[in-house]
Amino acid sequence: MISRQEQFDLAIVGAGIVGLAHALAAVRRGLSVVVIDRDAQANGASVRNFGFITVSGQERGQVWRRAMRSRDIWLEVAKPAGIDVIQRGAVVVARRPEARAVAEAFLRTEMGEGCLLLEPDELRGRYPQLAGQDFAGGLWSPHEVRVESHEAIPRLAAWLAERHGVAFRRETAARSIAPPDIETSRGVVHAGKVIVCPGDDLATLYPERIAQYAVTRCKLQMMRLADPGFRLPVSVMSDLGLARYAGYAALPEAAALRRKLQVDQRDALDNGVHLIVVQSADGTLVIGDSHHYATTPDPFASERVDEIILDEFSAVFGGPTPRALERWTGIYASASDRTMFVDAPQENVRLVMITSGIGASTSFAIAEEVIDELFGSTAADARKIA
Numbered sequence: 001m002i003s004r005q006e007q008f009d010l011a012i013v014g015a016g017i018v019g020l021a022h023a024l025a026a027v028r029r030g031l032s033v034v035v036i037d038r039d040a041q042a043n044g045a046s047v048r049n050f051g052f053i054t055v056s057g058q059e060r061g062q063v064w065r066r067a068m069r070s071r072d073i074w075l076e077v078a079k080p081a082g083i084d085v086i087q088r089g090a091v092v093v094a095r096r097p098e099a100r101a102v103a104e105a106f107l108r109t110e111m112g113e114g115c116l117l118l119e120p121d122e123l124r125g126r127y128p129q130l131a132g133q134d135f136a137g138g139l140w141s142p143h144e145v146r147v148e149s150h151e152a153i154p155r156l157a158a159w160l161a162e163r164h165g166v167a168f169r170r171e172t173a174a175r176s177i178a179p180p181d182i183e184t185s186r187g188v189v190h191a192g193k194v195i196v197c198p199g200d201d202l203a204t205l206y207p208e209r210i211a212q213y214a215v216t217r218c219k220l221q222m223m224r225l226a227d228p229g230f231r232l233p234v235s236v237m238s239d240l241g242l243a244r245y246a247g248y249a250a251l252p253e254a255a256a257l258r259r260k261l262q263v264d265q266r267d268a269l270d271n272g273v274h275l276i277v278v279q280s281a282d283g284t285l286v287i288g289d290s291h292h293y294a295t296t297p298d299p300f301a302s303e304r305v306d307e308i309i310l311d312e313f314s315a316v317f318g319g320p321t322p323r324a325l326e327r328w329t330g331i332y333a334s335a336s337d338r339t340m341f342v343d344a345p346q347e348n349v350r351l352v353m354i355t356s357g358i359g360a361s362t363s364f365a366i367a368e369e370v371i372d373e374l375f376g377s378t379a380a381d382a383r384k385i386a
């Protein structure tokens, strides 16, 4: 049972990346923090993802700036928290002239600063691992960072506990909130303010507030492939990513690419497939993914969807496809008209939800904004953050 004596400045519900990012921003201001999570260990989207901290391709403006800031914070905390940065930078392989045109248009925007267009020969020269056929070029970005999420998230939590005194209440479900009381499955926790970061749980806390943002859930299929025998210094994407990631897809040039993909790769578009390939320290590759939307997605990973992902892998990398060692699905909260929201359901309570697949890339910056607003160092209010 939880001691009735303890009183914290801030209680956070949810120990995924969003909750941990808020814990970090709070302890940096000297606040005392307790994190409450119903699971014994991290098990949600934050440990099922690529660990791909993506900057290039994020929606132009605020989201892109948040990704830049969050990337910087990942680099600040990685070493002290014992988190390995496994890859730096990304390459988007343009398989078609229409994809190259999107990459060129991106480079003409302010987001293209520091990025480069690689001619096909240059691309193959720098990255001989990309042995597919008929590339039209590649977009190289220096901004990205890749961490191994299923190690990074527990290490971040352990470091917050050991170095910064954050208290963790695991295997503890938060049931209702009325600051300074948070009623949990293991007794009452006391905190002056509360931030709820529930991931894709749309039903337990403040369901009527969440419903206002028309949130549903998105299921993704992922695989780990055996070590292909090469080392990949950068994360890799392809044309399908240029048609999907908002920072590329919103450019006028992306319309022609989408039309071409409708003809060439209809199955991929219908299943929300785009290719991301990252490599782990042991040489294995994490690849994905797909996007299927439902209030309660079915739990089944379709072999056909995996084949579509593997076909794109093979078009980019050529050669024999390494065998799959693991397959899993992940779910995140999703809204069609926003990438996140901050709601104020009660005084001294904030509800923070990332509603697209970019939580690893943007949470640290969002958390700084929410903590500033809630503890009063800026004039912003919760609606301005959303």
Ligand SMILES: Cc1cc2nc3c(=O)[nH]c(=O)nc-3n(C[C@H](O)[C@H](O)[C@H](O)COP(=O)(O)OP(=O)(O)OC[C@H]3O[C@@H](n4cnc5c(N)ncnc54)[C@H](O)[C@@H]3O)c2cc1C
Pocket: 013, 014, 015, 016, 017, 018, 019, 036, 037, 038, 039, 042, 043, 044, 045, 046, 047, 048, 049, 050, 051, 052, 053, 054, 172, 173, 174, 175, 197, 198, 199, 200, 201, 204, 205, 220, 221, 222, 289, 329, 330, 331, 332, 353, 354, 356, 357, 358, 359, 360, 361, 362
């Ligand atoms: C397959 C996949 C790939 C992805 N790839 C990327 C990527 O490469 N880059 C990127 O930036 N993003 C990526 N994302 C998105 C990113 O992972 C999510 O946006 C992010 O992890 C959401 O974090 P979270 O903390 O909100 O959710 P979660 O990690 O799901 O954590 C929520 C936590 O809240 C707890 N909880 C909920 N309700 C309660 C309650 N009432 N009481 C106690 N505990 C509660 C849950 O137990 C859970 O631990 C991907 C997502 C998936 C699924």
